[in-house]
Amino acid sequence: MLAMEPIGYIRTGKHLKFAALHQPEESAEETHVLEMVPGRGYEDGLRDLAGFTRIWLLWWFHKNTSWRPMVLPPRGPAIRRGVFATRSPHRPNPLGITPVQLRRIDRLLLHLGPCDLVEGTPIFDIKPYIPAYDSFPNEKAGGIDSLDAALAAPPAFLVSLSPLAHAQALWLRHTWDIDFQPRLTQLLSRDPSPHRTRRIKRTPDGQLAISCGAWRATFALHNASVQVLRLEPGFPLRFLHRPGREAVPDLAAQLAFLARWPETPSDPPPPLLADAPQMVEESPNRPT
Ligand SMILES: C[S@@+](CC[C@H](N)C(=O)[O-])C[C@H]1O[C@@H](n2cnc3c(N)ncnc32)[C@H](O)[C@@H]1O
Structure with missing residues (x-):
């Protein structure tokens, strides 16, 4: 020993x-x-x-x-x-x-x-x-x-934002000084296919979603083009509201985002964060 x-x-x-x-x-x-x-x-x-x-x-x-x-x-x-x-x-x-x-x-x-x-x-x-x-x-x-x-080569996918995702990105940037769009574009333009540690996953309703830091983006993939449909916090409201969540990055911004663009029951956030191995113990949604 x-x-x-x-x-x-x-x-x-x-x-x-x-x-x-x-x-x-x-x-x-x-x-x-x-x-x-x-x-x-x-x-x-x-x-x-x-x-x-x-x-x-x-x-x-x-x-x-x-x-x-x-x-x-x-x-x-x-x-x-x-x-x-x-x-x-x-x-x-x-x-x-x-x-x-x-x-x-x-x-x-x-x-x-x-x-x-x-x-x-x-x-x-x-x-x-x-x-x-x-x-x-x-x-x-x-x-x-x-x-x-491969990273030095030109990106294989063209990434665009829907009007909703664009409005959300602007709001995050102007109101909260949060801008993960460059990182999002960089990741999706290289390879938007499902990948566990890149935190890209197919959602229960058949769409694709990627986690980027404490945020998430749902996107559609058609041939070589990716359209980001919407952004959302990486943590569901019920998790953010629990006591002791002070360490969650961008906590205030996530709460304000959900007040402005509420979760809908038909669109529950997929347990993406749980799937990144580095998130296992922090995950609010860890699948059993
Ligand atoms: C890919 S590792 C590389 C670490 C180091 N530079 C190396 O090469 O050995 C870096 C990742 O480790 C994770 N990490 C950092 N500190 C950690 C810790 N104390 N326990 C577990 N994971 C940690 C973070 O997710 C970070 O992105």
Whole structure:
């Protein structure tokens, strides 16, 4: 038995797994704080680290309880891959590694740039990122190389918005400063087919719907064109109204949206969020 204890915990404010990026996006304007555990002499352990502009975090996927030998990566065709050929959180020893920008150190607080960790993730180690040792840009990256090449090609599907979806997107942008349309268009223009980890699913009434962060869009697919029919919150009203939902992203906006465009009994929200593996424990609609 090997014993390890966290040296710190990260504060990202991202309570739900889908709120965290799959890998850090360098251009994101984010600052996160790693709080080191006090009373362990880590002040000395952090000496000299400020000279590095990037560090490796080694951490625990503490929100996962299971692993699978074959996993379905969120990008690319719906093909299962061996877990060790992926960065999936569902691993036998759920260890994550992330290179993050180190912006500043205040005693036991490390101010970091964009990262892909959820709030409260335990950190087990920090190492300096050393470009000369850690960067090998010419190595082959298996299926990721072909995925990146496919992403560089022009999108295969043309995405448009219905008048309703357009009005909803404008309202979200102007009233709440929420804009997931670029991400939605990017995902649907590449491949709108049902995909578990991309959170695209056929709804009970035969339409297609995609979850995008805390929101969802229902769309129609005709040959190479996708029409987004309507937007809606990712969580049903009965879930949002329960106490203790403060951590739900865009909670106030979701409630206001449902006041403006109420759910209809004939159109219950499909349990899409439940289907994303990273959402399992947060799901209000987990199928039994
Ligand atoms: C694809 S993994 C990659 C992690 C790391 N960069 C790596 O390569 O090992 C990133 C995803 O892990 C999930 N995640 C982040 N923190 C987690 C945690 N503490 N427990 C479980 N899942 C977590 C989020 O959904 C995030 O999108």
